[in-house]
Amino acid sequence: MNELTSAPLPDPSPEDHLRGPAGAPVAVLYSDFECPYCGALAAKLRGARLRVAFRHFPVRSSHPRAWAAACAAEAAGRQDRFWEMHDLLFADQGRLEDPHLWSRAEELGLDLERFDADRRSEAIQQRIRRDFESGVRGGIVTTPTLIVGEARYAGRIDAEELHEHTGVPAP
Amino acid sequence: MSHGPLAPGTPVPEFTLKREDGSDFTRADLLGHATLLVFYPFAFSPVCTDQLGLYEDVLGDYLAKRSVSMYGVSCDASWSQSAFREKLGVSIPQLSDFEPKGEVCRAFGVYHPGGFPQRALVIVDPDAVVGWSYQAPSPRDLPGANLIFDGLDTLATRT
Numbered sequence: 001m002n003e004l005t006s007a008p009l010p011d012p013s014p015e016d017h018l019r020g021p022a023g024a025p026v027a028v029l030y031s032d033f034e035c036p037y038c039g040a041l042a043a044k045l046r047g048a049r050l051r052v053a054f055r056h057f058p059v060r061s062s063h064p065r066a067w068a069a070a071c072a073a074e075a076a077g078r079q080d081r082f083w084e085m086h087d088l089l090f091a092d093q094g095r096l097e098d099p100h101l102w103s104r105a106e107e108l109g110l111d112l113e114r115f116d117a118d119r120r121s122e123a124i125q126q127r128i129r130r131d132f133e134s135g136v137r138g139g140i141v142t143t144p145t146l147i148v149g150e151a152r153y154a155g156r157i158d159a160e161e162l163h164e165h166t167g168v169p170a171p
Numbered sequence: 172m173s174h175g176p177l178a179p180g181t182p183v184p185e186f187t188l189k190r191e192d193g194s195d196f197t198r199a200d201l202l203g204h205a206t207l208l209v210f211y212p213f214a215f216s217p218v219c220t221d222q223l224g225l226y227e228d229v230l231g232d233y234l235a236k237r238s239v240s241m242y243g244v245s246c247d248a249s250w251s252q253s254a255f256r257e258k259l260g261v262s263i264p265q266l267s268d269f270e271p272k273g274e275v276c277r278a279f280g281v282y283h284p285g286g287f288p289q290r291a292l293v294i295v296d297p298d299a300v301v302g303w304s305y306q307a308p309s310p311r312d313l314p315g316a317n318l319i320f321d322g323l324d325t326l327a328t329r330t
Contacts, residue, residue, distance in 0.1 A: 003320055003324075004229065004316060004320050005317060005320040006318065006320075007317075059221070059224050059225050060228050061224040061227045061228055061259060061260045061261050062221070062224040062259065062260065064260075136315065136317055137317050138315075138317070139315030139317055139318070140315065141225055141313035142221035142225075142313060143221070154313075155221070
């Protein structure tokens with residue numbers, strides 16, 4: 001790991017995975033496919049008036065399958081299916097072993113040979129590491145962390161508070 | 172009462188904590204290499220989980236290469252600390268300030284009036300003098316690993 005002294009979180013950019021209505025406020029989300037709170041938040045964010053820039057923050061010791069899942073999402077992204085893979089991963093977080101990742105790639109109709117080569121590639125490892133390190137340098141400790149303007153919502157996010165500030169539907 | 176963590180330049184006082192195997196960990200164990208002490212409020216509280224897991228991932232190899240030892244410190248009993256560490260899947264050794272409860276946390280200035288350690292970080296240099304310290308504004312705030320890199324940088328600049 002590199003020396004990760006403090007640095008501001010990078011602003012959302014076209015290099016991030018972005019989803020949400022055009023013109024809606026942009027939020028940055030540090031997330032982990034094996035984290036249950038991330039799964040719960042992902043469901044809440046669907047249909048919210050927020051444009052979300054997704055960044056990977058897989059913590060290996062607590063979520064040993066998260067890094068491989070992130071690689072699968074990025075590899076799907078190389079075939080323009082990042083968000084579809086994102087949704088499939090969060091839809092069933094109990095199934096994140098290798099055969100499960102593989103079956104999701106099949107379900108999405110990806111070029112499997114390319115998917116497999118991409119998810120193991122150094123470029124994709126670097127992409128995930130870049131997100132992770134940017135988060136560490138910006139003081140991210142826990143997932144999910146959603147940054148909307150100056151406000152940060154982290155961990156077990158209070159749905160009412162989030163709703164009040166961002167309009168994300170409360171349960 | 173907490174009055175903030177020992178400031179840089181302060182010699183660490185004599186103290187005794189318990190390692191997970193029940194043996195003593197004292198000031199003498201700080202000598203000869205730098206040490207990072209991660210004070211946290213309670214084993215098994217959800218926020219600690221993220222903190223120690225992240226530190227292990229981000230700092231484990233980095234600290235090992237620089238011969239910096241990292242320890243978790245709380246007022247929990249050693250058995251609880253070991254169970255907590257195993258649940259997290261981390262290898263960060265734990266030090267217990269169980270009896271007299273909080274005595275060492277008080278000596279380091281990080282005892283919360285609620286009866287548990289503040290969430291604080293202390294880097295001790297190889298001469299057992301505090302090189303850098305930080306206390307989170309509240310026990311709910313998790314100090315980022317970036318702060319530890321900043322702290323180590325501060326030390327490197329000074330020496």
